[in-house]
Amino acid sequence: MEMVTKAPGSVAGGFLARLRAATGQPLADAEAFGESFLLTKLADAVQWARKYSFFPYPFVTACCGMEYMSTAGPRFDIDRFGAALPRFTPRQADLLMVVGTITHRIAPILRRVWEQMAEPKWVVSFGACTSSGGPYNNYAVVQGIDTIIPVHLYIPGCPPRPEAVLDGLIKLQERVQRERGGQRIPERHGSGRPL
């Protein structure tokens, strides 16, 4: 989170004085509050709350699911990062984790799940297959899910180890903190097509 919280004595004092002048209310001195409050921007606070309360939708199809389970399991414990509770309905989720090979047959289903999720939503491409098709380059496999939905984070590996997943999650959290309501950081799609 960007450090926009200020110690009460410095800027907050000036802020309170301005507030007192504007409202005409007898507001208490900043010193009276002691260390008991923070000032921040609403947008920052909202993003801060969002980044620590991801509700992932695990779209698990293949091998990467093994490592997804490990990441969620007791040793690596994704709960430490606030992303523990998988929601198995897209309506309740805001983080679509696409875990495992996406074939042409399941691609329309993935697209539909993504469409059913409410904004704000983020997409993680978990592993080599979802990022580029991975070891599979044939008639059946989609060569990267970014050809059908926008992707915010690519985690490399076949499958990625849980450490890599957690590292990716932290990177996504940093990105979410930088976003502002209504002003999303534009997604980069591999295909370059508008979506």
Place this chain on the structure above:
Amino acid sequence: MPNNDRLLSIIRGRCAEAVIRTDDYRGDATVVIRPERLLEIARVLRDDRELAFDLLLDVTCVDYLGQQPRFELVYHFYSTRHRHRLRLKARVPESDPTIDSLVPLWVGANWLERETYDMYGICFRGHPDLRRIYLYEEFEGHPLRKDYPKEKRQPLIGPGSKGTYKPRPPEIPHAHRVEGMLGAELMRVQLGPSHPATHGTVRIVLDLDGETIVNADVEIGYLHRGFEKECESGFYYQAIPYTDRLNYSSAILCNVGYCMAVEKLFGVEVPLRGQFVRVIGGEISRIADHLLCIGATALELNAFTPFLYALEARELAWDLINALCGARVTSNFVRIGGVSADLPEGFAELCQQNFKRILELVADAEGMLLENPVFRARMEGVSIMSPERLIAYGVTGPLLRAAGVDLDLRRAEPYLIYDQLDFDVPLGSQGDNLDRFLVRLTELRQSIRIVEQCLRLIPPGPVDVDDPALRLPPKGRVFNRMEDMINQFKLVTEGPKPPPGEVYFAIESANGELGYYLVSDGTGKPYKCRARTPSFSNTQPLAEMVRGRLLADIVPTFDMINMIGGECDR
């Protein structure tokens, strides 16, 4: 070793005019027959007392492009009574690729023939429901034909799609409008393909009367990613990583099966120490697989704590695999003619330490589950199927053993060093879900016992065959000796070249018989690389197991089948 000469002479005697020729190559008995006589000869194979081929393992096809007739249907049979195997082949021309369906004799032929139709365009006369199984209706052509380009895509959405895809309500051909008990219409419910208990890769379309399942249609193929096409386009050694991704929860077992099939093609045997290392790696994989199955079952029956225990135990098993080969899931550990590395230092101590903890965790999880009345009520007496019916479906592995059939290839046809080891094959008595669960629990403990024995008995020596045609020379020699450099260069750029011929080799994987059928044309690439995977055959009876039962019974039954998407959809 079963006596193939006797077997072949019996078959020649029973149906002399239908048989074109027989041969016996590398211990595989093969009979080539006239395609129009298939049904008749298959009936003899199944019903004759001396033959008694009750298990139809695999149906596939080989496309000999440019030859006449073009397509060769290949059937693999096994007899659970006499423990012998047979390969049956029949050629059909491209102009009329039609052959009789074996569904009237083995119900398990249904999916296998649908797959052959999907991949090769062979029509099966008399098949009750011949439609695509892996691919979608919009797909044009048959991808495993040799004239289908590997990278020719026909996407449903996204770049390159022709816009023909329309999401539509599921149509089940065999569904008929039936009225339920209360006179109301049946309710159509879709379970999957994106459902937490179906692991994301299967769709079950159900017709429900209240909560009772009247009809179920299991649709697989959502994870079909072209295993065979990928293997055929690379050298023999390049297929090993793809075998990892067949059954990703026990990757080493899949490696072992493939490499041993290639070794059978070459006619070589790995040194004793290499065999021990393979058994150790494979059994640790089996432990991880069974732990996952147990844990996932607990999770999906809403018991979260045992799931975490099982997952922690699986981490400990993966630590061992990590020590062996540096990877956790997709190990790529076994090589043609050996293994990628010998056991690391201190491996026995690490095993001892981790096994102790795994056994404790398993005991805790077991207690929590088996003494829980909810868990027992959902497992006991649920989805029983008779052993005869399971065999007709081609089911093998823990699922079949839970029904009381003593068929474990480690015991029935010992490979590697399993004949020197002391272990039990657990058998169930009822054949319900609880038996399936208990069989896996016991097998897991037996696998630990096997690894402990192996670590005690393992002899010193090399792990790889000393054959420059198969194994890469050590790096130090590659940079210092001309011959070794040339050898490495040839192996990497041309691949090991087995003599022309074909073999089938099967091992007991975590879910049942995992067999590889390889056809070599003498080049460095397999002409045909077929994996007979247990999950495919084991998933097929699901619809029949749950018919007439409650909706909630699907989840434990599906868990106990332990369908692994990569293995089922290949």
